Amino acid sequence: MSQLENQIKAIKEIYREIEKSKARIQPVIVGKFALTVYTQGMYPANIISFLYPDIQLLTKILKELGYTQMGDFWTRGDIVVEISKKFEMIPTGTFNQIEVDDFIINVVSLEDLLIDMMNECVAGDETVCELIKMLIKSYEPALDFHYIFQNLKNKQSVVKFKQYRREAIN
Incomplete structure (x- = not known):
């Protein structure tokens, strides 16, 4: 097992x-x-x-x-x-x-998990950033982006998350 x-x-x-x-x-x-x-x-x-x-x-x-x-x-x-x-x-x-x-x-919720992970990502953890990108790409149609953007704590997180979302869609 x-x-x-x-x-x-x-x-x-x-x-x-x-x-x-x-x-x-x-x-x-x-x-x-x-x-x-x-x-x-x-x-x-x-x-x-x-x-x-x-x-x-x-x-x-x-x-x-x-x-x-x-x-x-x-x-x-x-x-x-x-x-x-x-x-x-x-x-x-x-x-x-x-x-x-x-x-x-x-x-x-995946949204709350992504919000929590963004703290580690903006602190410089590139592995977590890559995982966020993968999760956005995998779950993009089901994610509540409005909720995520409302609850991200700082501007840097918002900017980075928007970038990852654009990359996932393209």
Whole structure:
């Protein structure tokens, strides 16, 4: 079984336990693992990052499932889970529900992921810039560009994002 298959299996297991607890919401996958989902594994991430408001419940479930806490991370074998506290990642509460192996997982919206990635891109991370270009090209017809431009924090991000969009269309 591949690393990605193991990670998906772990996510399903965590989701099932949260469901059993009668919690009304499931965690949202954010960060680099969200990028793994949107690139269908082309950009592998070794850490599953969850955004979840009930940190105590998620911590309890991870302990019950045999994960060990190591600083900000929870590990079990080769699976590493991070409970993200970056609630600004979802300014409007937008996320996508994506079906993986007949199972629905919540993933931060691609628009919010791109907005977050632009911060790293304008800070000089060329790899992230290339990934943004690839995602725009792949998902261009489905992206809400109005939302993206409304939520980009600085002018440099807006200019660069517009350039990447033009390149993707041509």
